[in-house]
Amino acid sequence: MRMAELARRSGLPVATIKFYLRVGLLPPGRPTSATRADYDDAHVRRLRLVRALTEVAGLPLEAVRAVLESVDDASLTWHAAVGSAHTRLSPTASPPTADARARVRALLSRQGWSRSADSPHADVLARALDALAGLEHPVGDDLLDVYAAAAASIAVHEVASVDTDDRVAATEQVVVGTLLLEPALLAMRRIAQENVSARTRG
């Protein structure tokens, strides 16, 4: 298909698509003349993915690039690719305190998740605990366990729903599900808060 059709089917302006081509977020089409190229369904799909990652998941373009590289890296198993995409997305900031790290290690141990003791997500968690303690809103282990149980119930359903036959498709499915369902999960938590607080506090 031509560029105009690609724009129509992806819902993105031609100028945006040309920008994505220039910065390498979209692979080039098959040239048909000096100034024209032919695009296929894989291009439509890639543009929809970029659009969802920026508009719905709210990722900056550098993070989108990291996700796409993981999806495209044929040397990774799907589990490793997801781990890699997750890792690249984790915010970098000052390291957590030893106390917060110890609390996270204890939480992981209680949940049977000790294999993630060195995961960057464990550091994200520890930094959140530090920030809340610094603001005099410390979070108790009981609330952490409630969060962990909620996360576990979600993860079991999510992992069970992945089809692993095609590695690239499966990786895209996991990455997309992980990133696009993050705003969905946060929106549901806020909806639940609105309803629970309205019911209990009027």
Place this chain on the structure above:
Amino acid sequence: MRMAELARRSGLPVATIKFYLRVGLLPPGRPTSATRADYDDAHVRRLRLVRALTEVAGLPLEAVRAVLESVDDASLTWHAAVGSAHTRLSPTASPPTADARARVRALLSRQGWSRSADSPHADVLARALDALAGLEHPVGDDLLDVYAAAAASIAVHEVASVDTDDRVAATEQVVVGTLLLEPALLAMRRIAQENVSARTRG
């Protein structure tokens, strides 16, 4: 206290604090001379809050400003203030399809959350459903219900832990808990995915 002490206690560079004063994220201190001012514990606390919202919750400064305005607005009840801060934080994008809206309304009805049918969070959820369907990874109602049950179990514990005696303190507690625990919740979901997928898929 002097500016140098404020920098030490907040963990922020003097230049950053001066920038926050200039843009109004930090209220001015009490002037003690033409070039000096005196700051108190409220300034330390506000700077820690700004730092946590930017470094841990990853909010841009405009969103931080919206959160602070809600915390400071004495005309709002704490529940309304949280609603207001949440609303301002929701990403703005193209409206969801009627199909996605209908699925979200049905979900809210199943969960007894119909009061949030017009909430901006319901639109966030509907946009995520649209994006996933557009990428050919539609999400089933069973998974949405798993997410909703997880969100409900979290919200019940969170709302029960709020102390409402002092409105500004309670609002800050809810806003901070909501925003700073978001990265914590997402980190736990990813840790849970790592562990569940490693266990079930090797």
